[in-house]
Structures are given as structure tokens and as C-alpha cells.
Amino acid sequence: MHKIYEYPKSREYFARAAAVIPSGIYGHQGPAEGCYIPVEAFPLFSERAEGTYFWDVDGNRFIDYMCAYGPNVLGYNDPDVDAAAAAQRKKGDCVTAPSTKMIEFAELLVDTVASADWAFFAKNGNDVTTLSIMAARAYTRRKKIVFFKGYYHGVSPWTQKIDYPGIIEEDVANNIYIPWNDVSAFEQAIAENPGQIAAVISQPYMHGNFKDNELPAEGFWKKIRKLCTDNGIVLVIDDVRAGFRLDLAGSDHYYGFEADLICFCKAIANGYNVSALCGKDFLKSTVSGMTYTGSYWLSAVPFAAGIACITKMRELDLPRLLLEKGLKLKEGLIAAGKKHGFDLHVSGEPALFYLRIADDDTLMLHQEWIAECVKRGVFFTNHHNHFLNYALSDGDIAETVSIADEAFAVVANRRG
Amino acid sequence: MHKIYEYPKSREYFARAAAVIPSGIYGHQGPAEGCYIPVEAFPLFSERAEGTYFWDVDGNRFIDYMCAYGPNVLGYNDPDVDAAAAAQRKKGDCVTAPSTKMIEFAELLVDTVASADWAFFAKNGNDVTTLSIMAARAYTRRKKIVFFKGYYHGVSPWTQKIDYPGIIEEDVANNIYIPWNDVSAFEQAIAENPGQIAAVISQPYMHGNFKDNELPAEGFWKKIRKLCTDNGIVLVIDDVRAGFRLDLAGSDHYYGFEADLICFCKAIANGYNVSALCGKDFLKSTVSGMTYTGSYWLSAVPFAAGIACITKMRELDLPRLLLEKGLKLKEGLIAAGKKHGFDLHVSGEPALFYLRIADDDTLMLHQEWIAECVKRGVFFTNHHNHFLNYALSDGDIAETVSIADEAFAVVANRRG
Numbered sequence: 025m026h027k028i029y030e031y032p033k034s035r036e037y038f039a040r041a042a043a044v045i046p047s048g049i050y051g052h053q054g055p056a057e058g059c060y061i062p063v064e065a066f067p068l069f070s071e072r073a074e075g076t077y078f079w080d081v082d083g084n085r086f087i088d089y090m091c092a093y094g095p096n097v098l099g100y101n102d103p104d105v106d107a108a109a110a111a112q113r114k115k116g117d118c119v120t121a122p123s124t125k126m127i128e129f130a131e132l133l134v135d136t137v138a139s140a141d142w143a144f145f146a147k148n149g150n151d152v153t154t155l156s157i158m159a160a161r162a163y164t165r166r167k168k169i170v171f172f173k174g175y176y177h178g179v180s181p182w183t184q185k186i187d188y189p190g191i192i193e194e195d196v197a198n199n200i201y202i203p204w205n206d207v208s209a210f211e212q213a214i215a216e217n218p219g220q221i222a223a224v225i226s227q228p229y230m231h232g233n234f235k236d237n238e239l240p241a242e243g244f245w246k247k248i249r250k251l252c253t254d255n256g257i258v259l260v261i262d263d264v265r266a267g268f269r270l271d272l273a274g275s276d277h278y279y280g281f282e283a284d285l286i287c288f289c290k291a292i293a294n295g296y297n298v299s300a301l302c303g304k305d306f307l308k309s310t311v312s313g314m315t316y317t318g319s320y321w322l323s324a325v326p327f328a329a330g331i332a333c334i335t336k337m338r339e340l341d342l343p344r345l346l347l348e349k350g351l352k353l354k355e356g357l358i359a360a361g362k363k364h365g366f367d368l369h370v371s372g373e374p375a376l377f378y379l380r381i382a383d384d385d386t387l388m389l390h391q392e393w394i395a396e397c398v399k400r401g402v403f404f405t406n407h408h409n410h411f412l413n414y415a416l417s418d419g420d421i422a423e424t425v426s427i428a429d430e431a432f433a434v435v436a437n438r439r440g
Numbered sequence: 441m442h443k444i445y446e447y448p449k450s451r452e453y454f455a456r457a458a459a460v461i462p463s464g465i466y467g468h469q470g471p472a473e474g475c476y477i478p479v480e481a482f483p484l485f486s487e488r489a490e491g492t493y494f495w496d497v498d499g500n501r502f503i504d505y506m507c508a509y510g511p512n513v514l515g516y517n518d519p520d521v522d523a524a525a526a527a528q529r530k531k532g533d534c535v536t537a538p539s540t541k542m543i544e545f546a547e548l549l550v551d552t553v554a555s556a557d558w559a560f561f562a563k564n565g566n567d568v569t570t571l572s573i574m575a576a577r578a579y580t581r582r583k584k585i586v587f588f589k590g591y592y593h594g595v596s597p598w599t600q601k602i603d604y605p606g607i608i609e610e611d612v613a614n615n616i617y618i619p620w621n622d623v624s625a626f627e628q629a630i631a632e633n634p635g636q637i638a639a640v641i642s643q644p645y646m647h648g649n650f651k652d653n654e655l656p657a658e659g660f661w662k663k664i665r666k667l668c669t670d671n672g673i674v675l676v677i678d679d680v681r682a683g684f685r686l687d688l689a690g691s692d693h694y695y696g697f698e699a700d701l702i703c704f705c706k707a708i709a710n711g712y713n714v715s716a717l718c719g720k721d722f723l724k725s726t727v728s729g730m731t732y733t734g735s736y737w738l739s740a741v742p743f744a745a746g747i748a749c750i751t752k753m754r755e756l757d758l759p760r761l762l763l764e765k766g767l768k769l770k771e772g773l774i775a776a777g778k779k780h781g782f783d784l785h786v787s788g789e790p791a792l793f794y795l796r797i798a799d800d801d802t803l804m805l806h807q808e809w810i811a812e813c814v815k816r817g818v819f820f821t822n823h824h825n826h827f828l829n830y831a832l833s834d835g836d837i838a839e840t841v842s843i844a845d846e847a848f849a850v851v852a853n854r855r856g
Contacts, residue, residue, distance in 0.1 A: 318467075
């Protein structure tokens with residue numbers, strides 16, 4: 025029997041947070057979003073982190089399958105990345121003139137990412153998805169943008185929904201929404217908007233929330249790529265979430281095509297704060313002519329960290345290792361569910377697996393099971409894809425499966 | 441006679457940068473913008489930084505009056521801020537659940553900033569100016585935004601100009617532009633757009649580029665504040681550039697009024713990557729309901745740095761010290777100019793002084809003088825405000841005035 029965690033200090037801290045921060049904790053990490061249901065099962069504040077674990081403020085240790093929602097790809101406090109960052113910090117971080125680490129980092133990305141002829145750095149995924157749309161509009165002198173339903177490309181007004189607070193119709197007036205994996209819908213959009221579509225923006229596969237993640241259908245990307253080329257549409261891949269976990273050369277390369285622009289963040293520097301837009305030569309002068317910068321965008325420490333992170337991921341051939349870990353975990357979790365009569369669906373790519381117990385369409389059974397896992401030290405969330413990191417060991421996977429098994433037993437017993 | 445700097449390595453590195461980065465170096469720090477004219481006089485890459493100095497890749501040392509365009513407020517590599525950041529880094533930075541440093545930082549801002557009932561953290565000034573506009577629209581259910589001509593509020597489409605690359609008319613369809621310090625223009629905008637103005641966004645004073653900076657006229661802010669209150673318009677102060685250098689309680693407090701929302705970045709954490717939107721209670725639930733987050737927004741290291749930075753600025757009563765340094769420098773520079781027959785205008789607040797030699801409307805004389813200063817180790821720029829930091833000593837100011845004097849002599853001699 026695994027110990028059952030309690031979170032009294034997390035609750036106290038949350039009350040303090042809610043007094044001075046809107047919603048207490050905002051975004052995915054906060055209880056206002058749908059990731060934490062029931063919120064009582066989840067810790068809300070961390071005290072420290074190391075490798076694949078974090079410890080909450082109540083002293084509970086978690087095997088962490090969210091990896092800070094992506095950035096933790098080599099393990100928290102990876103010694104190689106931290107050493108490179110610390111060495112740069114002694115020299116300088118945010119300085120009037122940039123460090124040459126910026127050049128080295130761009131050169132490394134161009135050498136690593138198949139569709140990258142150049143790199144442009146910023147701080148958030150949102151910064152670079154927004155730049156990609158502006159660049160596509162500047163280059164094509166067209167306005168319209170095609171999105172695949174279920175998308176997430178950040179929080180700028182152009183990518184939010186009309187019914188979200190603070191969004192006005194002008195923000196989304198040029199957005200066209202089509203179903204995932206639907207080539208004919210894209211053809212129809214082109215036919216209905218002749219010479220008007222600047223870009224299509226998409227994740228490499230559909231890793232949306234609240235439903236099974238969907239891989240690209242056979243031939244899908246090849247057809248989309250050709251339609252873009254034939255119609256002068258800029259093909260933007262938002263690889264913020266999947267980037268470097270499937271293929272160090274980019275998730276477009278993984279699926280056998282090349283994007284015109286590709287957006288990276290999260291796994292690019294193991295948690296140091298940097299993002300990148302990479303792209304093809306034909307768009308370089310367009311991006312050169314744009315007004316786009318930020319106070320910290322040339323900070324040298326995240327560049328040094330990013331160089332160390334990508335270098336280490338290359339040395340490890342990390343995507344292969346994450347695939348192996350993911351397949352092992354998937355197999356163990358499905359078997360544990362089956363043992364107790366549950367049909368656990370594990371969708372998406374194994375390095376970013378999405379979980380759903382398919383026996384109950386209300387998702388409540390799934391939420392019950394997730395809660396029992398979390399309270400025993402396996403940090404899953406209900407309706408968001410998960411993330412793997414290099415520090416996750418076979419022992420951690422075995423412990424995870426053991427806890428998942430016990431959680432299935434608890435839920436099966438409760439449901440009778 | 442001061443040594444004349446040369447920059448062969450900066451040139452070599454720039455060629456390498458231009459091969460893999462659009463425009464080589466983008467933003468203010470790059471040669472494509474108007475800050476560096478003639479670009480040959482300026483170093484382009486730094487090797488290290490300490491206190492008020494940075495050293496370029498050619499080994500030249502500069503007394504740095506740009507302070508990384510603002511973030512360096514206590515001196516590069518401030519030992520207290522760096523120690524706090526390093527201690528937090530050992531525990532964790534970007535983790536699935538946030539650190540309680542986030543709460544402490546919000547509590548400290550609420551205690552420090554007069555108009556802050558709460559704080560929301562992000563990464564760029566642009567993130568929080570954009571959130572302020574979205575929040576104002578969500579709260580008022582109105583669309584229009586009033587800007588003061590000469591403004592800079594970041595790089596999101598809503599704040600760029602219609603003739604900038606990648607901007608479409610929908611992005612700026614609801615923008616109203618009025619002259620700085622013109623209360624009657626604001627009254628007219630309200631009259632012409634009844635019940636339609638969501639917000640007015642403004643810097644605390646006009647610190648635009650390419651012209652003398654302008655302080656608020658007597659009574660200006662009191663009248664704007666009243667017009668906003670009377671007409672249900674959200675008053676947003678963009679304190680990204682001036683914040684904490686004029687008054688730790690906010691630049692609105694410095695000028696005797698209270699903003700509804702106030703945006704901070706730059707000086708908030710001495711270069712560690714974090715920004716904040718602070719605001720009044722009546723807007724808290726609106727912001728709580730918004731979809732707004734980013735991969736690194738809950739990173740703990742910048743929070744720890746921000747706590748240390750603001751605590752130290754409070755202990756030092758830093759704005760008073762920066763005012764003293766700024767007045768001393770201003771006096772010395774103006775006297776040096778006068779000695780050689782030049783009318784140097786030093787405008788804006790002394791902690792963020794703007795320079796212009798008023799004897800030549802083409803600005804070329806000014807650019808010549810700036811170039812001679814930079815080549816002797818005083819890092820000024822031509823047409824952007826400057827920034828002071830705590831590490832700038834009386835000796836540095838004396839050396840600056842001595843170099844400025846020599847530069848005036850060179851220019852006077854050349855012009856005959």
C-alpha cells in the first residue's frame with residue numbers, strides 16, 4: 025500500500041496567493057483550469073525539484089509527468105545545463121550588447137533543425153507564434169490564417185476565441201477553422217479564399233486537451249505541404265509543445281515534411297527562459313524588416329543553457345530514449361488498467377502521452393483514477409498531454425505502474 | 441587624450457550573426473535601428489559585464505548608460521540579487537507547481553507599489569501591456585484604446601503602426617492617437633466615441649525616441665485621471681521603462697495620481713527575466729477570468745531575484761540616489777558642451793535622461809559627438825533615452841564628463 029498524501033500547506037499558501045494574485049495561480053498550473061480535478065487531490069506549490077521529481081511544500085515527493093508542462097526535458101537541475109548557465113552568468117546575462125552565445129545558439133539550431141536556415145530568439149512560445157503570423161502576413165501581403173480545431177498557439181488575441189474575455193471580433197476576423205486531418209477542408213478553404221490565405225499554423229499532431237490526441241493521417245502532411253507550396257501559403261509548425269521530444273531535427277522532419285517557419289520553446293533549454301522561431305531563407309529578409317523585440321530577449325544565460333541542452337540531447341539521441349521510456353510506461357499502464365477491468369487509452373506520441381479511461385464518457389471515472397495516482401506520488405493531470413524527461417528511470421516507471429495499479433484497484437473497489 | 445576604440449572582432453562576429461539570425465542583431469541592440477549612427481562607432485557584442493561597465497569582444501571597456509536598455513538598475517552581477525537567485529536555483533526554477541517565491545514577490549509588490557492591490561507575472565513588458573488592454577476590454581466591454589503619439593508599448597500587433605510589416609488594419613482599427621499633454625484632445629476623443637473607450641495607455645512621461653523627452657504638464661495627470669474615472673475608462677500606465685527609477689511606489693505615484701493598471705518589467709529584477717502587471721481590486725476578478733499564461737511565467741529564479749532587487753532598492757532609497765547621480769551628470773555634460781560652444785539639451789527625468797545637441801536640427805552634429813564619446817568608452821546612444829544604475833560612481837561620472845568634453849572638442853575642431 026502506498027502512502028496517501030495530504031496538502032495542508034499547499035492550501036494555506038493558496039489562500040495567501042489568492043489575496044495578491046488574480047486566481048491565485050494562473051494558467052495550467054492553477055486550480056481554475058481543468059487540469060486539476062478534483063483540485064483537493066493535487067499539490068499546488070513546490071518546494072524543490074531534482075531529476076524527474078518535485079517535492080511540494082508539504083514534503084510529498086512526486087514522479088512528475090508534467091515536467092513543468094514541457095520545459096524539463098533532461099531532468100530538473102541537469103548538471104551540464106546548469107554548469108553552462110552558471111559559467112555564462114559570471115560573465116553577464118542581460119547586457120546592453122548581446123553575448124556571442126546568441127550566435128552559437130543560432131548556429132547550433134541551424135545545424136540541428138532540418139527546416140532552419142536561421143533562428144530568432146524570444147521568451148515565450150507566444151512571442152514566436154505571433155511573429156510567425158506577422159511574418160507570413162508581411163511576406164504574402166495577405167490576411168487570413170488557417171487553424172486546426174483543437175489548436176493551442178499561445179494567448180495573444182489573434183489566437184484566442186471570440187468568446188474569451190478581452191477578445192474583440194477584429195482580433196479573430198481573419199481566422200479560418202478547419203478539422204484536424206481534413207485535407208479537403210483545407211482545399212475548400214483555399215478555394216473559398218483565393219489568394220487571401222497568408223498561413224496555416226498547426227501543431228505537428230493534434231495534442232489538444234479533453235480528448236484523445238490524434239496523430240497525422242497517412243499522407244496528411246505531404247498533401248498540406250504541397251497545397252501550401254502551390255498556393256503561396258506559409259506553413260507554420262507550432263512545435264512549442266512537441267519540439268525536440270520526437271526528433272531533434274524538428275517534428276516536421278519526424279513526420280517527413282518541412283515547415284516554412286517552426287516555433288520552439290519548452291524543451292529548448294531545459295527550463296531556462298528562451299524561445300525560438302526558425303525558418304527558411306526565403307522569409308529571412310521579411311523577418312529582418314520587422315519591429316519585434318523585448319527587454320530580455322538577448323539575455324545570454326538562457327542561450328548558454330540552450331546550447332548545453334541541445335548538445336546533450338544530441339549526444340544522448342534523446343528522442344529515441346524518450347520513445348523507449350514512453351512505450352514501456354504505456355504498456356505497463358494499459359496492463360494495469362486491464363487487470364482491473366479498465367480500458368485505458370494512451371494516445372499521442374509516447375514521449376507526450378495523453379491518458380483517458382474509455383469506459384466512462386463523462387470522464388469522472390478517469391478523474392477519480394488520476395486523483396488516486398496523484399495522492400500516491402504520481403503527478404498526472406486529467407485532460408492534458410504529459411511529458412517525459414531523460415531522468416525518468418526504469419525504477420520510476422515501475423513505481424508509477426505499481427501506483428497506477430493500486431489506484432485502479434481503489435477505483436474498481438469504490439465503483440463495485 | 442583618451443584612447444580611441446576599434447571593433448574588429450565585433451565586425452567579424454556580426455558577419456557570423458547575420459548568416460544565421462535575421463538582421464544579425466534585432467531590436468534596439470542591432471545596427472538596423474536608429475540607436476547606433478554611425479554603426480562603426482559602436483561595439484556590437486559584449487564579452488562580460490560588471491557593475492556599471494561592460495567589456496566588448498575587442499576588450500574595450502564602456503561606462504554603460506543604456507543598462508541593457510533598462511534592466512541593469514543595481515549594477516551588472518549585483519551580488520545580493522545573484523545570491524538570492526542562485527539559492528533559489530538550487531531548489532528549483534521552472535517546475536510543474538510554482539514556488540512560494542511567487543506569492544512573496546506579489547506581496548512585496550503590493551506593499552511597494554501604491555496602485556497595486558495585486559500582481560500578475562509574465563516575461564516581457566509586451567506580455568503585460570497586452571494583458572492590460574485585454575483586461576480593459578473585458579471589464580468595460582468596449583473596444584477603443586487611446587494612445588499618446590510618440591508612445592512605445594511593445595511589439596504586439598495592437599500596438600504597432602499600420603504601415604509596419606505584418607500589421608493589418610484590423611489590428612489597429614480601434615486605436616485613437618492623440619498628442620501628449622493634450623487634455624482637450626482626450627476630452628474630444630471621449631466626446632467623439634461616447635461609451636466606446638475601454639482604456640487609455642500611456643508612459644508616465646513622454647520618453648519617445650528622436651526628440652526631446654517631455655514631462656507631464658502641470659495638472660495633466662490629475663485631469664486625465666478624473667476624465668477616466670468619470671467616463672469609466674481604464675487608466676493604464678506603461679511603467680516598463682521608467683518603473684522603479686523615479687519612485688519605488690510607481691511613476692504614477694511620483695506624478696501624484698493612481699493608475700488602474702500599471703505595467704512593470706526592466707528594472708524589476710536587475711535583468712532576471714520577469715515582468716508584472718499590477719492593478720486595482722476592481723479589475724482582479726476580470727484578470728482572474730482571462731486565458732493568459734506562458735511556459736516560463738511561473739519560473740522561481742526570477743521571482744527570487746525580483747524580491748532581492750526590490751528589497752535592495754527600498755533599502756537604498758534608490759530613486760533618490762539615481763536623481764542625484766543624474767543631476768550631477770546633467771550639469772557636467774551641459775557645462776562641457778557650453779565650454780565648446782554647444783547647446784546640449786538634457787531632457788526627461790535625470791535617471792532616464794535624453795540627450796540632444798540643439799545647435800543642429802539635422803541631428804548629425806549630435807551623432808558625431810555621440811560617436812566620439814562611444815569610441816572613448818562612454819556608451820551613449822543617439823536618439824533613445826539613457827538609464828542610470830546604482831553602481832555608477834562619482835568617478836565614473838567625472839570620467840564621462842571628461843570624455844564628453846574631449847568629444848565636444850573633437851567635433852568643434854572638425855566643424856571649424
